[in-house]
Amino acid sequence: MKTSLIASPRHTLARLLWVWRWWFFCLGCFSAIPLAIYQSDLGMDRSLAAMFSPADPTLNQYQHLQQNFGGNLIVMLVYEDADLMTPEGVARNQAWTASAESIDGVRGVLSVAKLVEAFAYIRPQFSLLTGAIPADPGAPSPPSKMxxxxxxxxxxxxxxxxxxxxxxxxxxxxIVAMLQPGQTETAIEELQRLADQIPSERAPVLIGEPVLLDDAFDMIQADGNRLALGTIGLLSLVMLLTLRDYRIVLLAAMAIIWATLCTRASIVAMGMEMSLVSTILIAIIAVIVVAAVMHIGVRSRDNLGETKQSNMNESIVHVSAFLAIPILWTCLTDAAGFASLLESEVRPVRQFGAMTAVAALAIVAALIWFTAALMSLPTGKRKTSQPMSSDDQPTPSRKFLVHLVSTSLRHSNLLSITSIVVLVLCTAMVTQLKTETSFLKNFRETSDIVRAYERVEDQLGGAGVWDVVLPAPATITPEYIARVQAFETQLRELEVIDSSSGRTHRLTKVLSLADADRVAAMSPLLSIVTPEVRLAGMRTAIPTFADALLTFDPPSDGGDRELRIMLRSEESLPGEVKRELIDRVTLMAQDFDEQALVTGYSVLMSQLVSSLLRDQWKALAIALALVGILIGIATGSWRYALVALLTNTLPIMLVLAVMGLAGGGLDLGSAMIGAVSIGLSIDGSIHFLAGYQRGRSAGMESMSAATDAATDVAAPIFLATLALVIGFGILMTSPFIPTATFGMLIAATLAASAWINLTLLPAAIVSVDRFTNTH
Structure with missing residues (x-):
């Protein structure tokens, strides 16, 4: 059998690295200095716009809303006041409203106190018609007629x-505060300080999509740091306890540091920033590095037990040559798997694909710089036993592995057919999983954020905020106002039935200046003037609110004026119900006018999750194609490549299907599981195929070669998987549910992949060889 690329030793390259090892080591160390300086400028974009492609039509519509109506960043300071609609309650509201209005970054405020001022336009405190003129100009104002x-x-x-x-x-x-774009973080901090100053018995809380997104970023950053520290710490502990070789731990640490600096510097060079997804970058780098160095450590330990100390250097050269090509191909397939995310329509996912692909290649360079030098350090070990001869009994663990692999090989045909059937069934189940589009569902039910939004849902009629933007004539006429009011009536009557629960859902609030005009027209004085005059008066009374709902001044580009209808819905709506509600509102708006737009935070977040989940299948298909091509080139066998793809796709679909059976659904945490899992689990397959092909080239029968290859890579696979499962399992405690879901799915997929790579993969390879030889 012809030796493949991954099975061919490269002693010349290994000896070159060995001879020049300290020069490579110095080159790696000194190159880290400019990389560290250059990457220090790396920042993080925490805006919602950073999650979309600049050309995304959904984002463009949202930005159009922001541009024409002065921004759409709204937060609410909510508190309890049983005497709100009394002069005392209004006075309290007025004091806190003034404090909020004075904060830098707050461009306008709407509150009960502001409504009192606005209603004076409709019902003045005194009137020449009634003669109700205050006798003493210095006397306190009478209670508002509102x-x-x-x-x-x-x-x-x-x-x-x-x-x-x-x-x-x-x-x-x-107290509704409209924020100035670019000053959101500072304004939110000051508003939170104001909320903290309100007596606790009034249960003050600051909520809103900017606050929700800000809290999500804080949680995800904390989770990323915790994952990085936890994974690296656990991996180091596992390597130290199992291999008892400080060189491996030192090699992993230096490779992780150098690859991280190189990747972060590359991000700056590519003009990108860290985002919502990229906070787990260091952990991904640690995973790939440890998977590689674990093979080096196990192989070095085994060779050291069979080699005299005087020949240790020759042994290290042999190990380097033995593993160099498989590790290289592993990193290349990792890069290919992550690079598949470049096709995503969601910008953070696309950037994450670029980052991790660069990281996989940087790891190759890091191992070149440091492996030979660090592995040449003295081990401090003394040879205490003779190598095991052929007559010695194998260890219990090896006996178990041989039994496990032999059993799988005896039933290779059955296992292969069963795996294909299971893969098809699981894939069919996964495609039927429900998706979660509520951003509020990303937080645990016991969190303060969810409790605060439950108050908004119950007491203020829904936390989902979105909008309809309608073209408006140059002059607002009674006929136009009547059309808008009729359209709003249709929106209020719209009902969507949840097929799973039978519940009926509708919009909880519909509001525009057409409604304000209707109320203003109830005034005898204002009923005789045109809507344009009434709305101009409303703008004078509450300018921020009015400007947020109507473009009073024609746009400078000569376009039409626009009127905005503010919609509210339950934030916790099921994903299918929310999408249907958005779709039906969009159709109704298009019937009103073809230029009408439906946009807002709820629409954006729904579109974001849908795009992520849609991209998941595209990214998985591309990852499988790229990884399959690379494995086919490396092994020289397209049959082996197809088998490797089968064994690495099955764990993903199996885990997602089990999650669905347990009542789970697809969310932000499962959006990248396919491509990431392919990138992380392919390591075991490549090392097995390399060992199998070496055995076959040496004249071994297929079953013997498969048994030897599987037992040879079992220790590093199991050790690395154990550490990684525990490391990613740390994320399951995260208060941000997508992070917890991601950690759980990755941990479960890696565990299933390790088992399948040691049982199903050998069985399937042997079956393929038997089928090929008989035909």
Whole structure:
């Protein structure tokens, strides 16, 4: 049998690295200095826009909304006040409103106190018609007419803003702050300080999509740091306890550091920033490095036990030559798997693919710099026993592995057929999994964030915020206002039934200046003027709110004016219901006017999750194709490449199918599981195929070659998998559910991959060889 690329030793290259080992070591160390300096400028983009491609139409529509209506970054300071609709409650609200309005980065505020000012435009405190003129100009102002319960206009005005500035029961207040883009983080910090100053018995809380996203970034960054430290620490401990070789731990540490610096410097050079996804970069680098050096450590330990100390240097050269090509191909397939993410439409995922592909190649360079020099350091070990002769009994662990592999080989045909059937069934099940589009579902139910949003859902009528943008005429006419009001009535009557639960869902709030105009027209004085005049007066009374709902001044580019309808829905809607609701609102808006847009935070987040999950299948297909091509080139056999793809796809689909049977669904955490798992689990397959082909080239029968190859790579695979499962398992405690899901899925997939690579892969390879030889 012809020796393949991964099975061919490269003694010339190994000896070259050995002779020049300290020069390579110095080159690696000194090159780290400029890399460390250059990568220090790497930042993180925490904006929502950073998650989308600049050309994404969903993002463009959202940016159009921001540009025409002065931004859409809104947070709400919510607190309890049983006396809200009293002069005392309004006074408290006024004081906190003024404090919020004075914060840098807050471009406008809407609150009950602001409504009181606006209602004075509709119902002045005094009127020439009634003669109700205050006798003493210095006397306190009388209570606002907006607080009167028997005034139809006041009741309609309060109902109009119920769900925004106050709850339906008028015992929950919300100070709505519109933030200035570019100053979001500072403004949120100051608003949080204001919330902390409100008495705790009023249960103050700051909420809103910018706050939610900011908290998510904080959690994910913390999870990334915890994963990096936990994984590296556990891997180092496992290597030290199992191999008892400090050189391997030192090699892994230096390779991780150098590859991380090189990757981060490359990110800066490519003009990218760290993002929501890339916080796990260091952990991914640690995984690939340890998977490689574990093979070096196990092979060095075994060779040292069979080699005299005087021949240790020759042994290290042999090990380097033996493993250099398989490790190189492993890193190349890792890079190919991660590079498949470059086809994603979600920018952070695409950038993560580029980062990890660079990291896999940087690891190759790091191992070249440091392996020979560090492995030439004295081990401090003394040879205490003679090598095991052919008459010696194998260890219990090896006997178990031989029995396990032999059993699999005896049933190779059955295992191969069964695996194909299981793969098809699992893939069919995974395609039917439900997707979770609620960003609130990314947090645990016991978290303060979820509890705060539950208050908004219950007391303010829904935390899902989105918008409809309609073209408006140069002059707002009664006919246009009537059309908008009729359209809003259709939106309020829209119902979507959840097929799984039978529940009926609808929009919880629909609000525009057409509604404000209807209330203003109830005033005898304002009923005789045109809607354009009434809305101009409303702009004078509450300018920030009015400008956020209508472009009063025609755009400079000569386009049409636009009117915005603010929508609210339950944030916790099931994914299918939310998508159907968005789709039906979009169709209704298009019927009103073909230029109408439906956008907003809820729409963006729904589109983001859908894009991630759609990209998952595309990325997985590309990863399988690229990895298959590389393995085919490396082994010289397309049959072996197909078998390797089968054994590395099965664990992914099996784990996702089990998750579905347990009641789980697809979310942000499972969006990259396919490509990442392929990149991480392929290591065992490549090393097995290299050993198998070496055995076959030496004249061994297929079953013997498979048994020897599987037992030879079993120790490093099991040891590395144990450490990685524990390392990624750390993430299961994360308060950010996608991170916990990602950790759980990766850990389970790696465990299943290790088992399959030592049982199914040998069986399938032997079956393929038998079939080929008989035909």
């Amino acid at each position: 607080l009167e319960k028997d005034d139809p206009a006041a009741n309609s005005f309060r109902d109009l803003f119920a769900g925004y500035t106050h709850g339906q029961d008028e015992k929950t207040a919300a």
